[in-house]
Amino acid sequence: MHAVVDRVTRRIIDRSRLSRQNYLARMTELKSRSPHRNVLSCGNLAHGFAACHQDDKDTLKLMSKANVAIVSAYNDMLSAHQPYATFPDIIREAAHGMGSVAQFAGGTPAMCDGVTQGQPGMELSLFSRDTIAMSTAVALSHNMFDATLLLGICDKIVPGLLIGALSFGYLPGILVPAGPMPSGLPNKEKQRIRQLYAEGKLGKEELLEAESKSYHSPGTCTFYGTANSNQLLVEVMGLHLPGAAFVNPGTPLRDQLTRAATEQVIRLSRPQGGELGLGDMIDEKSIVNALVALLVTGGSTNHTLHWVAIARAAGIVIDWNDYAELSSVVPSMTRIYPNGEEDVNAFHDAGGTPFLIRELLDAGYLHNDVETVVGHGLERYTRTPAMDGDRLVWQPAPLKSLHPDVLSTASEPFAPDGGLKVLDGNLGRGVIKVSAVAREHHKIEARAVVFNDQNELKAAFDAGDLNKDCIVIVRFQGPKSNGMPELHKLTPYLGVLQDRGFRVGLVTDGRMSGASGKVPAAIHVYPEALEGGPLARVRDGDLISLDADRGTLSVVVDEAEFAEREPARPDLSAYHQDYGRELFGWMRRSVGTAEEGACVFWNHEA
Known part of the structure; x- marks a missing residue:
């Protein structure tokens, strides 16, 4: 490990020792009582599966079978979350194939800063994160579940889902992304037109036309803002399936990744013999990995707020000095708008997160000895998903960046620090x-x-x-x-x-x-x-x-x-x-x- 990364990690471990021990002790006690469905009264349980098909009712009576909670930020107004409309059916089908059940446990708000920017609604944006955390806790409060799939992608939504799910951190959980929209109007051209409008040199009609060519279809906005920073950080923490972050929605690969996430979270559940929950996987080392990933990619400054709150939900205490000290030594390895000309689709095509993780592991900037949703060791995330006919496979990330002006190596970065x-x-x-x-x-x-x-x-x-x-x-x-x-x-x-x-x-x-x-x-x-x-x-x-x-x-x-x-x-x-x-x-x-x-x-x- 790089000496500074190691020192910051040790400092966080020491600082968090008592709060982390208390959190893990609480989760151990809760886990010892699971599956909680087993302690529900007959009336409780009957309410919990009253709307289910008889086959699912019969399965849920068995404590040896898993019930997966779907917590989703779906709505059909926001492009990033509209693709989630079809995910529950895919998840339920995959769960049935594993002899298990998936229930839609609850929805959370999902607001878009792109819509509310400069409007009164923007003043609810930050607080929507904590509202989402509480909504997630309400969804999981029925104690019917053995595992959780978290469906969310944008700014406050992923942090809120994680904070809420960490209150139930004895349950395994996987975040299921929906992916970015295909590239539209180049971001630099969008910026140019915005400035011309600000100067009064273009009218509103021309501005709306440009914006509509930028934000044009289902999927996340393609610039490297908070939403796409969320996806990269979560993947580097081992909470996605490998390489899942930036696969476009509505593709066979995207649907297969959703099926695979369902199957994997069932394998992690206690009825299937799993022992580790979300709270075990989010530890001091995985938090440091997330901070390093944020800094080497020039990610969103919102995460100087959000990852502090996520860490605290797991009993881990970090501060801005940790960010700054890491930033002073980690290299800047991406040029994604607004830090460059290209978008996250170009980053993904260049080798994406699997290439980035391999480079950072080899250079000693990331901890490999962490638990992930696909097993021990972050090296598992140096693989890229692909379709082999109708079968999902993983293959090694490319040996060289396929777009070196977007994604560099650790040995030849764009800048020596994280910015x-x-x-x-x-x-x-x-x-x-x-x-x-x-x-x-x-x-x-x-x-x-x-x-x-x-x-x-x-x-x-x-x-x-x-x-x-x-x-x-x-x-x-x-x-x-x-x-x-x-x-x-x-x-x-x-x-x-x-x-x-x-x-x-x-x-x-x-x-x-x-x-x-x-x-x-x-x-x-x-x-x-x-x-x-x-x-x-x-x-x-x-x-x-x-x-x-x-x-x-x-x-x-x-x-x-x-x-x-x-x-x-x-x-x-x-x-x-x-x-x-x-x-x-x-x-x-x-x-x-x-x-x-x-x-x-x-x-x-x-």
């Missing part, structure tokens, strides 16, 4: 992703232009007030303020300013996620402004220093004067009412900080 930095200073603590930011923009010092509402920026842009070197402060966007929305509607305007030759940056207590691009953006800054964080005392014209290379974020103002300033206190009530936002007030009040995972379950726990 994620932690920033500290008198403005608070945050993160910045620089994998898509040109080196000359890693450090910027400019005067502040302060907004308390992201919608104010467009008006300032249109008025020409931002045609200068500046660092835009967009505050009161943290989880306690308004649910910590992503602020991507700002990106085209800031990109235009940078293209005009101005030195610009962004500092916010909100989010930018996997689509963070070429403008330096210090995000997730806390203490957030609503809690009296330093951002609340910044004024227009203050000199701001953002240095990604040194990891600093500061306001260059006399310390005593800055401390004496009265913090801004805007009226945020308009962001707490209507569009369902009033229902999430308790979450805003109880949520933890960004570095704690912005979670309502374990904030402020060590």
